[in-house]
Amino acid sequence: MASSTHVSDDEVLTNADDQQFEVFCIIWLDNNMQANDDRDTEQKLRSIINRFKRFKDVERCQQYINARSTEDRLIIIVSGRFGRKIVPAIHNLRQVISIYVYCMNEADNREWSKKYTKVKDVVTELDKLISQIEVDHKIQKNIND
Template structure:
């Protein structure tokens, strides 16, 4: 009887390090735009929001917003709603799976703390557009800093006699990979190919596309640290890549 060979190799999908983060793939739904019209710095805040969130939608009526949310069941939504609308609207949307987080906005007509506790998706009450933006920023920062612990050595089973002085193959391959990256030479064509790739990945993000244009015009290798900090164009994808090593 012929010996059968069982293939024990497992193929794992390669993660897309340019995939959107939790915040990037979430939309912001703002209910009662008259509140934000009084904010002198609202345009600046809105510009900054678009760096974190791909879509921001405004509504002045509850029923319009509820219908909108019902039509996008597969998209996570952060809802910022004024206190004036909150007690009528939140009971209608709280059970929607697409509603991830709710922020209450305003100084007047604030609901009681007891009422707020009945709706766990309410994550806070804020007095200004700026404070809501800062809350969203914190969520995004926490995501980017929540790096997966990196270990190049396999977890030791109880009672294992594995010699800890032996180098694990994954560690050696990782070092070889890093050394290869450092020693690679890149031509202008490499930059052009990278720019084309990023334009396709961020084609729906106007803010990122502006940064990509700037990168194409002014990139120099001695400015690597500067470009690393230009989230989401470099910072986010590179951090996600480093977590996978």
């Protein structure tokens, strides 16, 4: 008796989304996201890089990052608390090109993050975060082309 494999619509949509032609993807890991502010912020970030994934769980985020192709170019935005957990585990992955720590306590997070060269900035203001990602993405696109 032959077995059949059923693929749910969610899996198809997720896989289709992951297979977009754009190699750049923003991944935001933070469990304190506010709905209204986040929609506006996500829209601004998608205007820079359309592929956007949001996670509230460190393990699920890390699994997603590890499963990405080494040809992908991942830009990670992470809270200070989650950054301390995930940055050491993902820093050396080829697909991770930039990490931004978005936090409330810049001084404390600069201290632990300074030994990781892919941490491009530690910021407390959303506008600064978005501007920095936009500038860095223009540079990365030129390198990747």
